[in-house]
Amino acid sequence: MKNKVLVVDDSSTSVRVVSHLIKKADKIPISVFSLAQALDVLNDQASEEFLCAVVDYTLPDAPRGEAIEAVLKYQIPVIVITGRLDNNTREQILNKPVVDYIPKQNAQVYEYLTRLIVRLERNQKIGILVVDDSLLSRNAAVNLLKRHNFITYEAKDGIEGLEILNKKPGIKMVLTDENMPNMSGLEMLVALRKNFKKDDLAVIGMSSEGPSFLSARFIKSGANDYLNRPYCHEEFFCCVTQNIENIENIETIRRAANSDYLTGLPNRRYFFHRLENTSPSGQDCVALIDLDFFKKVNDTFGHEGGDQVLKDVARLLASHFSQHLIARFGGEEFCVYFQNTPIEQAKASLEEFRIAFSERASWINQQPIKCTTSIGLSNKFEGEIDGMISFADLALYQAKQLGRNQIVVDVL
């Protein structure tokens, strides 16, 4: 696991600030003050454990950025920090295969460093497809993306691009040229938008051909952004990062809208959305699960104690019914939808869950909280899933009436 970040800087103030930021990003800073000490660390510890290195451009034993290449030799991504702000130094640094350079200007740039480290971590799971018939251009983009830890895929025309997209589910972005044999970038874009929406897959059009109407054509045909070639290193990364962050933000909003904040389980909204186009077969059934005397748990152990029980019951439901659709319907009520499951089988697994939950305890302030569940189960379907849930609700009511801590199957 890449959980360390090497910091090479002779300023103890800078090391303190950077190390603090690295810890904030959940990584372990390994700090040294010179190139010689950095080499000692690198020769001693496995380079695969380092997510990246933050290297000061000017060090007492490496005054002209020599430490950058020395660290790059260990295949560790390098972020350069420097007090030198002139264009010449900037260009010299960016000519090396570094992740980025950060001038030590103000507090904001340190925030940027934190963002960069978080990105390097996340990028390891993000796939980007580069579609270009020119090997040279493809390699240039792929090499830049690899510096930022992205998983990269390559295709030499639109047809190959579509094939790869359909095979690799982790791809979040496509960078595509326009003029290619067999299928152009725009043709591929139109074809892929039938299956991949703008909010799920970002497409960035690229071309070296001057006319600006091409960027408009890309955007109007469903691209998220456009990049003119030749691009500079920083322009490329700003464009890629911004578009990846947009996709991630949409994912976060979607997750928040579909899940319950307390337990992390899907919520009622998601439950019905998932079943929107499902017509239950004779083999489907639904269970409503309700905690018994939960008000008393809150009254005795406080809301915090009640919340702990809700989180624990959700975790147990998730482990018992991982193959089925589970949701927190609200309050202390949960629902499990069993697809293609005979009712006897659903009842048996619910019974296992009921007993397991009643035999365990939740803990708050070193005090155990015991709780039980009542369950209503139904497979009666009269046209609507809502109807089946109403039957399960009647069964649940019956389970409560009969003394709780039990399962009742369809009472009508």
Ligand SMILES: Nc1nc2c(ncn2[C@@H]2O[C@H](COP(=O)(O)OP(=O)(O)OP(=O)(O)O)[C@@H](O)[C@H]2O)c(=O)[nH]1
């Ligand atoms: N801690 C906590 N309590 C909640 C939450 N949502 C609902 N509740 C509480 O759940 C309790 C439900 O109480 P009742 O509807 O009277 O049901 P009960 O006490 O479980 O009784 P029976 O269902 O008849 O066994 C109420 O006290 C609600 O305040 C929550 O998110 N957290």
